[in-house]
Amino acid sequence: DTGVSQDPRHKITKRGQNVTFRCDPISEHNRLYWYRQTLGQGPEFLTYFQNEAQLEKSRLLSDRFSAERPKGSFSTLEIQRTEQGDSAMYLCASSYPINTEAFFGQGTRLTVV
Amino acid sequence: AQSVTQLDSHVSVSEGTPVLLRCNYSSSYSPSLFWYVQHPNKGLQLLLKYTSAATLVKGINGFEAEFKKSETSFHLTKPSAHMSDAAEYFCVVSERPDDMRFGAGTRLTVKP
Numbered sequence: 683d684t685g686v687s688q689d690p691r692h693k694i695t696k697r698g699q700n701v702t703f704r705c706d707p708i709s710e711h712n713r714l715y716w717y718r719q720t721l722g723q724g725p726e727f728l729t730y731f732q733n734e735a736q737l738e739k740s741r742l743l744s745d746r747f748s749a750e751r752p753k754g755s756f757s758t759l760e761i762q763r764t765e766q767g768d769s770a771m772y773l774c775a776s777s778y779p780i781n782t783e784a785f786f787g788q789g790t791r792l793t794v795v
Numbered sequence: 796a797q798s799v800t801q802l803d804s805h806v807s808v809s810e811g812t813p814v815l816l817r818c819n820y821s822s823s824y825s826p827s828l829f830w831y832v833q834h835p836n837k838g839l840q841l842l843l844k845y846t847s848a849a850t851l852v853k854g855i856n857g858f859e860a861e862f863k864k865s866e867t868s869f870h871l872t873k874p875s876a877h878m879s880d881a882a883e884y885f886c887v888v889s890e891r892p893d894d895m896r897f898g899a900g901t902r903l904t905v906k907p
Contacts, residue, residue, distance in 0.1 A: 686838070715895075724885050724897030725839070738894075773839070783829075784895065786839035 686787035688774050694793045695764055702760045703790045707776030714757050715784060716749055717773040718742065725773055731757060732779070764794045797822040799888045801898035809906045814858075814873040816901045818886030821867065828869045829887040829895070830860055839885070845869065856880070881905045 687706040695701050707714050712733050717725035728747070729739045733754035743749075746764075751757040761768055771791050775784040802817040820828060830842040843854025850862040860871045869886060886898040 717897075722899070724887075724900050726897070727895065775839075783841055783844060785841075786831075788836070788838040 686774055686776055686785050688772075688787035688790050690790055691788065692791045692793075694795060697766060697794055698763055700760065700762045701764060701792065702758055703772055703774075703792075705757045705759070705774030705787060707756070707774070708785055709755075711776035711778055711785070712754065713777045713779060713784075714751055715775040715777075716757070716759050717775065719771040719773055719789070720769075728759075728772075761792075764792075766794045768792060769794045797824075797826060797888045797890050797894070797896050799886050799896055799898040801884075801886050801901050803901050804899065805902045805904065807904040807906060808876045810878055811875050814871070814876045814880065814903065816871040816884050816886075816903065818869045818871065818898060819867055820869060820886070820888040822888055822890055824890050827889045828860075828862060829889065830854065830858070830869075830871050831885045831887060831897075833883040833885065833900075835882075842871070842884075876903075876905045878905050878907065 689704045714731045716728040719725040727740050728743050729749050731751040734751050746762045749759045771789040773789045775786045777784045798821045800819045828845040831839045832842050833839050842858050843852045845852045845862045853859045858873045860869050883900045883902050885900050887895050889895040
């Protein structure tokens with residue numbers, strides 16, 4: 683078990699470009715979460731999947747953001763027309779349904795220039 | 796609505812002295828409470844969790860936390876700080892599994 687894996691670890695993009703991040707959860711976990719963490723703040727919830735179903739989306743997730751988990755395994759988070767305010771660490775976590783503990787990946791640091 | 800406040804943004808201690816990181820929470824229900832640690836360039840790691848069992852919770856690396864409902868607090872302590880404890884610590888409140896609210900974090904510095 684290698685834990686939660688995120689790719690890439692770092693991404694620098696120009697404003698207006700689209701970016702996509704990938705998260706591979708722990709294999710037997712059916713819940714997957716995306717969080718965003720800006721400098722000096724704690725992680726903020728973005729969205730949550732149970733298997734392939736996206737069950738909740740935060741108001742932070744504007745129309746430019748979309749997340750998928752097509753087969754209930756890995757997930758992707760896409761940001762379209764990136765803005766400088768999107769610069770942050772994007773964290774993925776996964777958990778069992780009964781055990782509420784979430785296991786986090788190392789995150790993808792996005793810098794929009 | 797649930798929320799969590801970490802009372803200190805930065806705590807500095809000397810190696811071998813006690814650590815106290817303070818956390819107050821607000822919740823309409825009986826929440827689960829967690830402490831996570833984040834080392835530079837590493838993922839968030841769970842230190843300990845409270846889920847309505849014993850009020851004194853023991854975690855990894857010698858950390859423990861006490862749930863005090865009357866004070867709505869869940870402070871993190873360690874009797875003797877080690878250099879490797881230097882990191883960012885997050886208190887988390889959760890009323891349901893898909894809704895974890897993180898505090899702003901406390902940066903712990905350990906001086907030799």
